[in-house]
Amino acid sequence: MKVTLNGKTQNITQRTLNQLFTSLYPDCDVAVIDGREARGHVVLKENMVIYVGRSPSGKGDLGEALTARNPAGTRDALKGATVGIAGAGGLGSNIAMMLARAGIGGITVADFDSIDLSNLNRQNFTVHDRGHLKVEALERHLLEVSPSIRVKTFPERLEPSSIPKVFSGCDVIVEAFDDAEAKAMILDTVADRMPDIPLVCGSGMAGMTDPSDMVTRRLSDRIYVCGDGRSTMDEGLLSTRVTICAGLMANKVLQLLTHSEQDV
Amino acid sequence: MIVNGEEVTIADGTTVAAFLSSRGHDISRSAVLLNGKVVPRAKLESTALSNSDRMEIVSFVGGG
Numbered sequence: 171m172k173v174t175l176n177g178k179t180q181n182i183t184q185r186t187l188n189q190l191f192t193s194l195y196p197d198c199d200v201a202v203i204d205g206r207e208a209r210g211h212v213v214l215k216e217n218m219v220i221y222v223g224r225s226p227s228g229k230g231d232l233g234e235a236l237t238a239r240n241p242a243g244t245r246d247a248l249k250g251a252t253v254g255i256a257g258a259g260g261l262g263s264n265i266a267m268m269l270a271r272a273g274i275g276g277i278t279v280a281d282f283d284s285i286d287l288s289n290l291n292r293q294n295f296t297v298h299d300r301g302h303l304k305v306e307a308l309e310r311h312l313l314e315v316s317p318s319i320r321v322k323t324f325p326e327r328l329e330p331s332s333i334p335k336v337f338s339g340c341d342v343i344v345e346a347f348d349d350a351e352a353k354a355m356i357l358d359t360v361a362d363r364m365p366d367i368p369l370v371c372g373s374g375m376a377g378m379t380d381p382s383d384m385v386t387r388r389l390s391d392r393i394y395v396c397g398d399g400r401s402t403m404d405e406g407l408l409s410t411r412v413t414i415c416a417g418l419m420a421n422k423v424l425q426l427l428t429h430s431e432q433d434v
Numbered sequence: 435m436i437v438n439g440e441e442v443t444i445a446d447g448t449t450v451a452a453f454l455s456s457r458g459h460d461i462s463r464s465a466v467l468l469n470g471k472v473v474p475r476a477k478l479e480s481t482a483l484s485n486s487d488r489m490e491i492v493s494f495v496g497g498g
Binding site: 178242257259260261263326346347348349350351353354357362371373374375376389390391393395397399400401402403407412 | 462463465466467470471472474475476490492493494495496497498
């Protein structure tokens with residue numbers, strides 16, 4: 171059958187991934203098929219796109235290569251964690267990608283919107299994604315970086331009544347809306363209905379001032395707000411400062427999940 | 435009482451909602467923490483302030 175194997179389209183006779191490993195790639199122990207992590211017993215099919223490689227320790231763990239440069243001792247906590255992200259725009263799409271690169275186990279993301287060309291200045295999408303739902307395009311990009319990540323998508327507008335259900339089982343929730351009222355709404359909802367779940371919010375990342383005005387503030391036991399707290403969309407939004415704010419937020423999430431948070 | 439780090443004197447029985455509107459805060463974009471705990475929106479009208487309270491008002495700005 172014809173498949174694309176490590177970038178080359180070719181005919182193969184092997185019927186399972188295990189047979190492929192044994193006969194062609196004896197040194198390899200991990201595989202990605204059609205964008206997802208695959209195990210050895212998988213039956214191969216015509217036109218599959220297959221990447222085969224080797225994990226650093228030879229234990230067949232794909233995530234191990236991704237997180238090889240992580241700070242020591244952070245890998246298992248991140249792999250076992252699920253983060254809820256409310257909004258898949260400038261903050262949400264970038265935060266999700268950063269968390270995926272850090273080896274987060276699961277992401278649950280909600281956004282009702284589709285991708286427009288005006289999103290490309292700061293959101294982690296490309297022209298190919300135009301017109302697609304943000305959550306669906308984001309899921310594809312996340313799997314391209316971390317094929318073993320579990321992504322749950324909710325293409326809907328979040329309301330106080332739906333938030334506890336959508337984000338049930340999440341270890342941390344990230345507020346990544348662009349609308350100020352929606353930001354206040356999710357803080358109110360999480361504090362009231364899910365008080366044990368940490369919440370990381372973003373407020374103030376517009377314009378082009380030196381980004382040293384953006385900080386991470388601890389509001390309460392479990393609530394953090396990142397940003398300058400001041401700049402509004404009238405100043406324009408650029409990927410530079412939006413991504414810096416996304417970085418502050420994602421970094422706080424990583425601290426919370428690995429119990430290495432600093433008081434700020 | 436202390437509001438966002440500044441000392442403020444309030445009349446007895448002032449509610450959180452009344453204080454917010456007297457200061458021109460838009461409740462729909464704000465979150466209020468009283469002595470470190472979030473005051474749920476549904477309780478802004480019924481929560482009275484006292485001069486020993488420490489309040490933090492967060493006014494969200496749009497962008498993301």
